[in-house]
Amino acid sequence: MKKILIGIVTGIICGMFASGGGLILVPIFTCIFKLDEKEARATSIFCILPMVVLTSIIYSKNDFIDWSLGMKCAIGGAIGGFIGSKILSKIPDKILKVAFIGFMFYAGFSIILK
Numbered sequence: 001m002k003k004i005l006i007g008i009v010t011g012i013i014c015g016m017f018a019s020g021g022g023l024i025l026v027p028i029f030t031c032i033f034k035l036d037e038k039e040a041r042a043t044s045i046f047c048i049l050p051m052v053v054l055t056s057i058i059y060s061k062n063d064f065i066d067w068s069l070g071m072k073c074a075i076g077g078a079i080g081g082f083i084g085s086k087i088l089s090k091i092p093d094k095i096l097k098v099a100f101i102g103f104m105f106y107a108g109f110s111i112i113l114k
Contacts, residue, residue, distance in 0.1 A: 006032075007047065014048070015055045021048040023107075026100065037093035037100075042085075 006028055014021045022044040029040035059065050088096070 010047070011051045011055075014051050015058075021051055023104070030097075037096040038088055041088060041096070045081075 006025075010021045010024045010028075013019060013024055022041065025044035025047055026037075026040045029035040029043055030037060033040075035043060056065070091099075
């Protein structure tokens, strides 16, 4: 039940704020479920897929999607995701953890300063 509740909360946050579920799931998977860094990231990507599909359908019905921009970014995202998944297997867990923390601080400060 705890795992489903975590999924529900992550889905709500992802749907409301369009934040990557990985920002929530990766720390939960590493801290609560004790997954290693690579397994946590891969599992979060798997969990995010249904959330993204469903929220995209709802956003589309409400005419909130810029299809031209979205398709171009989706193509780039697919290419980048492929490259990132290949790089992930070569980076030590400690470096992944530090890079993730750095990205979180950067994202947080960027939002505050805008």
